[in-house]
Amino acid sequence: MTLDAAAPARTTGTVRVVGTGLLGTSAALALTLRRVDVVLADPSPTAVALARDLGAGRLAGPDDDPALVLVACPPDVVADVVADELARFPRAVVTDVASVKGGPLATLRARGADLTRYVGSHPMAGRERSGAVAARTDLFAGRPWVIAATEVTGPAALQAVRDLAADCGGAPVTMAAREHDEAVALVSHAPQVAASLVAARLRDAAEPAVALAGQGLRDVTRIAASDPALWAQILAGNAAPVADVLEALRTDLDEVITALRSLAADPVAPGARARLARAIADGGVGRDRIPGKHGSAPTLYRTVVVVVPDRPGALGRLLTDVGEAGVNLEDLRLEHSEGQAVALASIDVVPASGEPLVDALRVRGWTVPG
């Protein structure tokens, strides 16, 4: 799904994005596309410059007067950063996109922060990869964006964050922080643990066994590639609700194991096959309840691979040339092996832009294999 760049943005004034990784840069790209004025800040000069180079906005300066601040930093520092932003910009509404909402809210409340201007939020969209290079303009398109209002949230602040979510392409959903944390334990945090544990079984497995891996394993383990540091913070920040879901899962798992053990001892053990069938059938029923992204199939991109010389400015030139070819970059991955004089850039674009981009890059002197 692509965002409608022509539709006027509801967000007015400057938006300051603090933390220009995957989430911050994706939001900044979506807002910039809608011609919202976006300024970018991050303690990492590389992260912020990269987001700027990707077209996500301009670098923050001392005279900025943002109407809205979007904090997209790691969860364990989010309360500190939100508190700083509230103090630094006393007229701005501040939101954050951290995956847990109760802990940061409690910390801010305990510190006496101005909760009329702070509205925590959480887009239910992301990737198993981090950083601005993984950002996508349409990351939030059609995805729920939870807005965790409190009893003291000012109506204008609430509307500003709803507008921001909608301008990024998300579908705003209002929910209390606690209700949110219990819901995401079920639909996001416990699934991450399950995927990681399944994938971890492969770590020391024999190579011939791993070599047989098919699509089923790939589907179940995509998110096992997620950032361990980020996820340790998310899981620790929502510990009790995640433990509740995993305990229920352990009960089901124990029943399946008992059925399997009884079948191993007696191939006609009564009731065992029924328990196995029920486990699979219940999974099907649960899966059927998962809403699609606007009911549509996921977007498939064409990947164009380009050889990039290992020289300062080469990647910047490539990104400029992609932009000048009039092509919207949906994703960029860089592979670089030590000691090699070149890197490979994999650029994802919508399928219709694939061939025109290959032609345009070759004309500009880039090596595009294949």
Ligand SMILES: NC(=O)c1ccc[n+]([C@@H]2O[C@H](COP(=O)([O-])OP(=O)(O)OC[C@H]3O[C@@H](n4cnc5c(N)ncnc54)[C@H](O)[C@@H]3O)[C@@H](O)[C@H]2O)c1
């Ligand atoms: N990754 C996902 O799928 C996903 C989805 C929804 C929400 N979130 C939430 O979004 C937030 C950002 O996650 P991400 O995946 O974009 O991570 P990321 O690692 O891609 O980016 C985090 C950015 O925050 C910056 N940062 C670190 N400390 C900071 C500080 N003190 N102040 C300001 N910036 C700081 C880092 O330099 C980095 O650029 C997290 O709170 C996460 O829970 C992530």
Ligand SMILES: O=C(O)C(=O)C[C@]1(C(=O)O)C=C[C@@H](O)C=C1
């Ligand atoms: O698609 C992915 O890679 C994600 O894991 C995204 C996902 C999710 O569980 O859906 C992960 C964590 C976030 O807080 C929100 C979204």
